[in-house]
Amino acid sequence: MMTTATAESLDEETSTIADRVFGQVRQAIVEGEIPAGSKISEPALAARYGISRGPLREAMRRLESTNLVERRPNLGARVITLSNDELLEIYVIREALEGMAARIAAERMSDAAIADLKDLLEQHRREVARADWQTYFQEEGDLDFHFRIVQGSGNRRLIDILCNDLYHLARMYRCQFGMKSDRAADALKEHELVADAIAERDGELAEWLMRRHIRASRRAIERRLAGER
Amino acid sequence: MMTTATAESLDEETSTIADRVFGQVRQAIVEGEIPAGSKISEPALAARYGISRGPLREAMRRLESTNLVERRPNLGARVITLSNDELLEIYVIREALEGMAARIAAERMSDAAIADLKDLLEQHRREVARADWQTYFQEEGDLDFHFRIVQGSGNRRLIDILCNDLYHLARMYRCQFGMKSDRAADALKEHELVADAIAERDGELAEWLMRRHIRASRRAIERRLAGER
DNA sequence: GTTGTCATCATTGTCGACAATTAGTCCTGT
DNA sequence: ACAGGACTAATTGTCGACAATGATGACAAC
Numbered sequence: 193m194m195t196t197a198t199a200e201s202l203d204e205e206t207s208t209i210a211d212r213v214f215g216q217v218r219q220a221i222v223e224g225e226i227p228a229g230s231k232i233s234e235p236a237l238a239a240r241y242g243i244s245r246g247p248l249r250e251a252m253r254r255l256e257s258t259n260l261v262e263r264r265p266n267l268g269a270r271v272i273t274l275s276n277d278e279l280l281e282i283y284v285i286r287e288a289l290e291g292m293a294a295r296i297a298a299e300r301m302s303d304a305a306i307a308d309l310k311d312l313l314e315q316h317r318r319e320v321a322r323a324d325w326q327t328y329f330q331e332e333g334d335l336d337f338h339f340r341i342v343q344g345s346g347n348r349r350l351i352d353i354l355c356n357d358l359y360h361l362a363r364m365y366r367c368q369f370g371m372k373s374d375r376a377a378d379a380l381k382e383h384e385l386v387a388d389a390i391a392e393r394d395g396e397l398a399e400w401l402m403r404r405h406i407r408a409s410r411r412a413i414e415r416r417l418a419g420e421r
Numbered sequence: 422m423m424t425t426a427t428a429e430s431l432d433e434e435t436s437t438i439a440d441r442v443f444g445q446v447r448q449a450i451v452e453g454e455i456p457a458g459s460k461i462s463e464p465a466l467a468a469r470y471g472i473s474r475g476p477l478r479e480a481m482r483r484l485e486s487t488n489l490v491e492r493r494p495n496l497g498a499r500v501i502t503l504s505n506d507e508l509l510e511i512y513v514i515r516e517a518l519e520g521m522a523a524r525i526a527a528e529r530m531s532d533a534a535i536a537d538l539k540d541l542l543e544q545h546r547r548e549v550a551r552a553d554w555q556t557y558f559q560e561e562g563d564l565d566f567h568f569r570i571v572q573g574s575g576n577r578r579l580i581d582i583l584c585n586d587l588y589h590l591a592r593m594y595r596c597q598f599g600m601k602s603d604r605a606a607d608a609l610k611e612h613e614l615v616a617d618a619i620a621e622r623d624g625e626l627a628e629w630l631m632r633r634h635i636r637a638s639r640r641a642i643e644r645r646l647a648g649e650r
Numbered sequence: 651g652t653t654g655t656c657a658t659c660a661t662t663g664t665c666g667a668c669a670a671t672t673a674g675t676c677c678t679g680t
Numbered sequence: 681a682c683a684g685g686a687c688t689a690a691t692t693g694t695c696g697a698c699a700a701t702g703a704t705g706a707c708a709a710c
Contacts, residue, residue: 207494207701208663210482234692244665246475249693250482253439257486259578265436266671266692281576288521292513347510349488353582436671437693463662473695478663495662495701654709663700670693677686 210247214254217241221260221271222364229273232261258357260364276417279365282358283410287403289354290338294386294402297344298395306391309340313384320377334376335359337383341402344390375412382408439476443483446470450489450500451593458502461490487586489593505646508594511587512639516632518583519567523615523631526573527624535620538569542613549609564588566612570631573619604641611637 217237220226238248252269255261263269274282301309316333342354382405389398446466449455467477481498484490492498530538545562571583611634618627 253482292517
């Protein structure tokens with residue numbers, strides 16, 4: 193069972209130091225080890241990972257491009273604090289992009305990949321009884337499903353945008369706030385509908401269902417945010 | 422009249438050297454000054470811009486994140502050679518993203534911005550007679566229109582993805598191959614339809630029209646590519 | 651003649667040090 | 681007491697040099 197839905201296989205042994213520390217600090221940021229909004233000191237981080245400032249600066253540049261840190265010239269880098277509006281913006285983009293991914297996946301996904309997708313859903317269905325299922329599903333299982341659909345599109349740039357940028361932001365948000373909603377059961381049902389549409393090679397329906405699914409998730413977040421204040 | 426449709430205003434005076442050279446080499450790549458597929462030598466480029474390798478490497482990292490250059494560890498960086506398939510992939514993403522942008526723009530764009538948009542189209546309509554109009558429209562005017570719609574969405578991340586990544590790739594492709602199609606007149610008409618839908622605050626129609634417009638552009642490219650071989 | 655191996659070379663990756671800009675603080679004058 | 685300015689300190693931006701990895705060529709063996 194895959195645990196981290198990332199495109200590049202997070203080798204931890206990518207010959208270059210800058211790439212490795214990029215993955216490490218990204219994980220640290222996403223999982224909240226480096227708190228959101230905190231200022232990042234280059235010498236401190238460099239010492240923490242036992243490297244020089246050169247590779248660390250390159251890693252920071254990559255993190256800046258993935259929108260996980262903000263940099264202002266001569267002032268330093270800060271971990272982003274994703275506001276509520278920005279979180280909703282991400283869901284809008286996911287609706288458009290993953291809807292398209294579902295459409296293409298319905299047309300181009302291999303039969304074997306579709307079978308695997310159904311296996312995953314079957315597994316989720318069986319695990320509903322688990323005590324920590326809701327937690328697991330909301331933290332990893334949900335993204336695993338979306339990850340496979342996106343992969344099924346075969347559009348490399350689409351995969352890149354979603355898996356290397358947006359999914360990390362979604363995970364970061366989940367690690368910050370508990371994201372305790374009762375939508376897990378509904379989400380699983382919506383997943384099954386999307387998978388059925390893909391299995392029937394109905395691209396238009398798959399896109400429509402996927403968009404409705406993500407829109408429902410966004411609305412649930414909107415409600416939660418509205419009720420919180 | 423704006424000539425380069427980029428999000429950050431390409432200041433040429435962003436206090437840090439790495440950022441400035443990033444913009445310069447990006448322009449050089451997009452406009453073909455540095456040919457596609459060519460290997461990039463760090464010492465050579467550093468000398469060319471009169472800087473050291475440190476800032477240049479950071480600029481390369483940013484270029485790598487925007488998918489304009491490919492890097493392989495210990496092997497160097499190469500300017501990407503966007504294959505036909507990758508170009509079509511970009512149009513698929515544009516269809517999804519700009520369709521959503523048009524929908525939101527129809528809901529949230531200010532009346533003044535809509536008036537400006539119509540002015541731009543009116544200007545394009547008047548310039549149809551110009552001898553070099555087809556060239557201008559295909560090189561800049563078309564992107565100007567799309568740029569404004571995307572801006573109208575107000576979704577910062579959406580704006581970032583489209584203006585800082587995809588549009589540069591589209592421009593790069595246009596600078597490489599002549600992109601001489603007779604779709605200019607049709608495209609202008611489709612633009613007007615989209616603008617009308619936005620003016621009537623019909624988000625669903627605006628999205629549908631925008632998607633059809635971009636799909637038509639993609640199909641025109643497909644036909645051209647098929648006829649070429 | 652072909653192929654395998656080795657040595658040289660160029661290029662990339664990494665590091666430590668210097669220069670420049672910013673933030674904070676303390677002092678002074680009104 | 682408060683405002684303004686200058687000084688100090690820390691952090692970032694930049695540079696040149698060293699180490700390591702991959703490529704190119706020649707030479708020798710089969």
